[in-house]
Amino acid sequence: MESMAPNNAASTRATEVPRLRRQTVANPPMGRDERRAAGKALRQRAPHESHAGWSPAAARLDPVAQVIKADQGRIANLVPLRHSRMMASPLTFYRGAADVMAADLADTPVSGIRSQICGDCHLLNMGSFATPERRVVFDINDFDETLPGPWEWDVKRLAASFVLASRCNGFGRADQREVTLSCVRSYRERMAEFATMSPLEVWYARVDMSAALKRFHDPQSVARAHKQQARAASTAASEHHFPATAVRRDGRAVIEDAPPLISHDAHSGLGEGLKNVEDTFAAYRLSLVDDRRVLLDRYRLQDVAQKVVGIGSVGTLCAVILLTAEGKDPLFLQLKEARPSVLERHLPKSAYRNRGQRVVEGQRLMQAASDIFLGWTLGHGQKQRHFYLRQLRDMKIKPLVEMFGSSTMSDYGCVCGWALARAHARGGDATMISGYLGKRDTFDEAIARFGVDYADQSERDHAAFVDAIRAGRIEGAH
Numbered sequence: 001m002e003s004m005a006p007n008n009a010a011s012t013r014a015t016e017v018p019r020l021r022r023q024t025v026a027n028p029p030m031g032r033d034e035r036r037a038a039g040k041a042l043r044q045r046a047p048h049e050s051h052a053g054w055s056p057a058a059a060r061l062d063p064v065a066q067v068i069k070a071d072q073g074r075i076a077n078l079v080p081l082r083h084s085r086m087m088a089s090p091l092t093f094y095r096g097a098a099d100v101m102a103a104d105l106a107d108t109p110v111s112g113i114r115s116q117i118c119g120d121c122h123l124l125n126m127g128s129f130a131t132p133e134r135r136v137v138f139d140i141n142d143f144d145e146t147l148p149g150p151w152e153w154d155v156k157r158l159a160a161s162f163v164l165a166s167r168c169n170g171f172g173r174a175d176q177r178e179v180t181l182s183c184v185r186s187y188r189e190r191m192a193e194f195a196t197m198s199p200l201e202v203w204y205a206r207v208d209m210s211a212a213l214k215r216f217h218d219p220q221s222v223a224r225a226h227k228q229q230a231r232a233a234s235t236a237a238s239e240h241h242f243p244a245t246a247v248r249r250d251g252r253a254v255i256e257d258a259p260p261l262i263s264h265d266a267h268s269g270l271g272e273g274l275k276n277v278e279d280t281f282a283a284y285r286l287s288l289v290d291d292r293r294v295l296l297d298r299y300r301l302q303d304v305a306q307k308v309v310g311i312g313s314v315g316t317l318c319a320v321i322l323l324t325a326e327g328k329d330p331l332f333l334q335l336k337e338a339r340p341s342v343l344e345r346h347l348p349k350s351a352y353r354n355r356g357q358r359v360v361e362g363q364r365l366m367q368a369a370s371d372i373f374l375g376w377t378l379g380h381g382q383k384q385r386h387f388y389l390r391q392l393r394d395m396k397i398k399p400l401v402e403m404f405g406s407s408t409m410s411d412y413g414c415v416c417g418w419a420l421a422r423a424h425a426r427g428g429d430a431t432m433i434s435g436y437l438g439k440r441d442t443f444d445e446a447i448a449r450f451g452v453d454y455a456d457q458s459e460r461d462h463a464a465f466v467d468a469i470r471a472g473r474i475e476g477a478h
Helices: 032-044 063-070 076-087 090-096 098-105 151-168 173-194 199-204 209-213 219-238 274-286 290-296 355-366 406-427 430-437 442-470
Strands: 114-117 126-130 136-140 147-150 246-249 252-255 300-307 318-325 329-337 375-378 386-391
Touching (some): 098 442, 114 406, 136 406, 151 406, 274 386
Antiparallel strands (some): 300 318
């Protein structure tokens, strides 16, 4: 496993950071004061101001060509749908083009402090869900690209996503800047708090959703969020009996088709369906700890169907698996293909042979509480696809960002910055990162300027992508 321990011989470029072999944070060789001072000293190599702004390199890769390359290995009849979803707006293009930004970030300054990072950190890859103790928390919820790397990359990608979302909502330049500053300021201030905590205190820390909502200023937004939570809790309770997404047919529970999102598609790559899933289920079971295996063994596999999810994941092999206990109590699992992280082209490759395990271990490290059925497996057949599994729903709530006014967007940015700081504090050295960030707002201002400039770049990339579809260079859904 690769290490997220700080690299004392810091570099100003991520690609120059030497490969570290363990993915656990080693006992720090220095005390807290020394680590804080070491982080502060790294500002000489990568000053806060060096993060400001963005301009493309002369030899920057063609973003459309990168999208086409990322289409390779996907389910062919779903690729046009992926393109159409990316075409909808600069923000949807941004969400589907994590590989484009990863290549751009590889040439940006970094402090040299490493952490486990999300790799695709944007404002819609965060949300609330229920912990195993049934508390509702707010956290990062997508780890398909996770890898040890520069923590700045997550902060920059999150910041630019707030600029793009603000533009989609019609905010002026001043509000765009303030929203982004709120997010980065929250990250810096929360990291300073985590830097004073013991390792166990950091590990137990979580962003409780009820506490987060108390920080929102708009009563309508708070009321809307409470309604979402109540609806999610009600749905979860009803599905303990029997869900609307399943039916009984010939005495057996099966998943109801809802094309194009859920279907028993012969072209999906699931092949013989249940037989393939049964063959991979044994390996998945072994990835769980013993008590979870006992729980899983009380269920029996009933059906499997293809599911289309997200934007960046469209065309990868995703499936819904229906299991029941005693023939009536349902459990839905989501099986999702894990491809190589887009960061691996610019950072040391994952130490895990199974890419599903890379996702799972990164998620367990960064999340305050992970799904009890989170595990990984390997598919059968010629392609040997890698997968991870988790519950399909567990009171998961996506933020209604498109309905946010500028005040609510700023409040949401504060919560996102808080969640990201907590994740990096678990997977890295909070004291050293905080020492680098300092108490002043120079880093915040620099990242806000980067976010605006990179959002401009994403708009140009989106326009080029739309032109490529209209010119027939790539295909969109009809």
